[in-house]
Amino acid sequence: MEGAFCFEDSVFSETRDRRAERGPPYTAKRCEPRWFTEDENNDDFTDVPTTLKFRADLAYRQEEFEKALNEYNDCYLLIPPANNAMRRDVQESQARCLIRLGRYKEALEIADILRKGAGNTDHLTGTLNLQVTIHSHLGNLQESVSWLQQLISLHPFNPCFWISLAESYMSLFLATNVCRDISECSNTIHLCSDCLNGSVRTIDIVKNRDHKTIQGHCNEHFECPPSMKDCTHREQLWMWSCASFIRARLLLQFIQPQHASFVLENNLNTQDHIEKQLNRFGLVEGSKLLLAEVMGEDLLAERVTEEGHIDTKTTQTLSSFIMPTDPEFRVKWFHKINSILLAHG
Structure with a gap:
């Protein structure tokens, strides 16, 4: 085995003293306010x-x-x-x-x-957020909803986006009390002067004795759909809003154990806000459980991180990502709910 392991003599020499080579200590530059x-x-x-x-x-x-x-x-x-x-x-x-x-x-x-x-999902996220902000200021509710649906397609585990979508659906629902038939409106609905930036302030509701009226946004009244058998687009908006709120609450509950201090407080306050909204919408407990079961089918605790995203790399190229259309988004998230509600009347 002689010659199998050969070492240079320098390996066994004493460690060279490098202290003499050290320069002056580093001093970070300080910027004034x-x-x-x-x-x-x-x-x-x-x-x-x-x-x-x-x-x-x-x-x-x-x-x-x-x-x-x-x-x-x-x-x-x-x-x-x-x-x-x-x-x-x-x-x-x-x-x-x-x-x-x-x-x-x-x-x-x-x-x-x-x-x-946009070259990656981070770029696209920022752009979609910007589009939502612009159309919200313009009062273009349907455009805001469309961009929010694309945001959620990118980030289905983000509770904030689901809350924004729920509020936008409900604003559209309330807007149709002014425009009774949504099909008569243009593709972009502009709210009346009583509606500011998608936040409904005062809307006159024509009460129908066949419909239950309950308290809604800003102490106004809106009609709760009595049955989904005659499910109009307006009633679908009501159901989509409730389902989106419940999806957001499920996501907040998943990430709640990872929160502490003021972050936990904000989480719980948001869950409480969602619960109050659902109660104002007249959603009974059985319906809440049904919607929670459907909207939480894809949720696994280990896949949801503190930020509300899937625990994978957050930035991805767009070459492999296909953005669904608005109808495709609603089929994915709400078709099963429609079927169940129709079956139960």
Whole structure:
């Protein structure tokens, strides 16, 4: 076996003292508060786009939206083409300034550019969120619902998106009290002046003695569907809203054991809010259990993380992802409920 293991003599030599090679101790650079508000021509400013973005972010937080937009515009012109992440971030910020300034058409143009340039699910999530915000400000409820359904298709375990969808469905349901036949409306429903940003404030309801009336949003009344045998689109909206609220509550219950302190408090408060909404909608306990069983069929505790997402990589390429259409989304989530309710009358 001689010669099988050969070592250099240096292996057995003493460890070299490296202390003499050490340089001066590292001292982190400290920035003064709001350092970015100083003159960017100063020698200390090596990254002008970042400086301008910080200024714009501060102006936006202070609700100086025109000033923020100008800063974002200047910043965008200086961002290197290769820095795609920062360019998208600033573009979305530009769009949100335009929303606050009431310039919705320009905001939609930016949102469309971002959507076409989305390269992964994170990009698409931000774009869809932006679309929801724009159409909510415009009062375009059906458009908001459509974008929310796409968001949920990307993130089916996110309770916040399900709550937003439930509230949007209910706003559409209440809006049809003004437009009795939803098929007579245009594809995009604009609420009356009594409805602000999709939040129903005051709506006159024509009471029908064959229908049960119960308390709803803002102490108003709306009609609870008496039966699903004559299930109109308006009554489907009511059922979809209830089902979405229950789905959100199930997700909150799954992640509740992982929460503590104020996060747990927020979780429980949200569950309580959902329960109050369901009671106002006149949903009986048996129906709640039925909806919970159907809307929770795909839930496994070990698959739901603290953020309400599946425990896999969060960012995925879009090449393998196919976005369902609105009808496909509703078939996936609500067709079974429709069938059960029709069977039970």
